[in-house]
Amino acid sequence: MEIRLENLTKVFTDKTGRETRAVDKLDIVIESGKLIALLGPSGCGKSTTLFMIAGLEKPTEGRIFFGDDEVTKLAPEKRGIGLVFQNYALYPHMTVYQNIMFPLENLKIKREEAIARVHEMANLVGIGELLERKPGQLSGGQQQRVAIARALVKKPRVLLLDEPLSNLDARLRLQMREEIKRIQRETGITTIFVTHDQEEAMSISDQMVVLNFGVKQQVDAPQEMYNHPDNLFVAKFLGNPPINVIQGEVKKGTLFADKKKIGVVKAADGEYPVGLRPEDFKVDPEGFEVDLKETFHIGRDTLIHFELNGTDVRALVDSDDVEIGAKKVKLSVKKNKIHLFDKESGSIVSHE
């Protein structure tokens, strides 16, 4: 089911009357059956947005549509959503079975069907043999699965996940990522999840929504967003190691930095912040020469540090191209990988 947010705004007012715009005029359309990541740094309003979709927070302004129905003022239980909380919120005094059964006990369905559904969901998330345990006897990953089963057992129209992987250790996180993706594919349910981890968001989502200070920055497919960031914030937020931002000057279609010729661009003459991803450099005898400050050979790649126009730059290049102990190296930037941003607004000028 398609979800539409129109001009969604949430303003928190603290005791002194100071207002914080947690979510600011958000307009997003989420396609049916997709896995969507709400991504942003902490305090960017992504959880607030999720809770407004869930109905646990009341929007200050704006409207929320599920398909053609407006749900802005609807109580949470009438929206047909399943929500997985950051710390899972499993009832500690109930067994896994009772936890998954709990939402069904409020519905008017037959007992046999309810039991069948509990088993179906438990098997779907892979905890079929843990039904008699209490949440305290489960690992973090298993608790996460129980929470997902509990959210899905009502057959909701939308599944919402609040930072679903933040309480898991690194290995489990990788595993649960794939699990969430698999469960979403198998059920085909429209899923929205909140995360501050760009790698996590990129690896499993069909679409990402990047927020900053409650304002939408960009909505796009992960790789598309990575390759074509709409603004400096998105460019900096995605990617590890992060994008290098240097000051460059365009003269007659050529980009210079510190009098070195970086590449050819289509932009008016002037100064621009230039975004260059570390992996978009390559060793090239025809390129510009840099003095190496540090060199880290890490197997396949080599991470090199150098200075470009007064800014520290990191680049990942093929290890075979850098001699061990080299002091200087000649580099160029791969095609279509130079991102020019506007000096004032930070929005994109050209990807060349």
Added chain:
Amino acid sequence: MNKLKNALWSARNAVKGFFGRIRDFLVDHKLGFLVNWPRWFKAVVYLSPAMILLGIFTFYPIVNAFRLVVYEGYNSADGSITGYTLFGNFINVITEDNFIIPSSHTQSSVMINTLVIVFVSVPLSMIIALLIATALNSIKPLKGFFQTVYFLPYVTNAITIGLVFAYMFRSGSAGLVNKMLGVFGVDPVIWVERGATYWKAMFVLILYGIWAALAFKIMVFLTSIQGIDKQYYQAAAIDGTPKSRIFSKITVPLISPMIFYILITSVIGAFKTYNSVIAIFGNTGTPAGATYTLKTIVFYIYDYLNNATPGNLSLAAASSIVLFAIILLLTLVQMQVGKKRVHY
């Protein structure tokens, strides 16, 4: 302010340095044992004031009770006894009129009174306190005000409350309660004065017990309810759980350890009921002219203490040990039940 804090900081360092030097000096001169006390010794020193007071006022009387109970005809004035007995005092107490068995059909016994108070007022006050705490938790405006109102009985003198109760429940149309009942056309009831029936007087006594015990229970329940993670309620809200189910399936189980603790302490407290009887009915422990008694076990024990006939102290000791045994037994039963019912 900052200067003052700096000065305090340096002063503390100076003091530490001074004691450090003394310690080093003593250790250097093989006198370290003067300052390097073992940890348990320090613990004993810090605990000693409490231990001494507990010893005098709690442990010694307990031991003494077991000593007194084997004496026959003990005279506290000169300390003389006429003999020893193992169970004699217990048998005397248990078979005594009004302790367990009412002496005639119209009369009650202290054991019956105490058990009625325990088994009626404790469950009722638990349930009422839970409901009020839940209600208090769900309101926002005037929350502090209501919390204070419900907590007032806790800081008010028990005797004062009892006297006010006795006044409220006066006979005729003078009593506040009778006046209120009069509004609904009910004839004045004799509650606690001459002519009151056993159950009417007991009703007032139990009502007092419930009301006086509410304050502490509400406070404890409210604090534990406030400690429950809000997300459990949000999760329940998304599932459209009705309020009554949220209460019985989430709130109560999650604070069950607290409920259990309050249950045990309340049962013990109710067994020790004494103040309320004195406050409402005075020294006689019964409405004037009544053929029954409203005394409790503790009241009964005090009666022996106040009556300095030789041997009475041993009887008081015997009845306190009986009371102790009952409370111990009930607590053990509760612990057994609690193991199955209390979560985590």
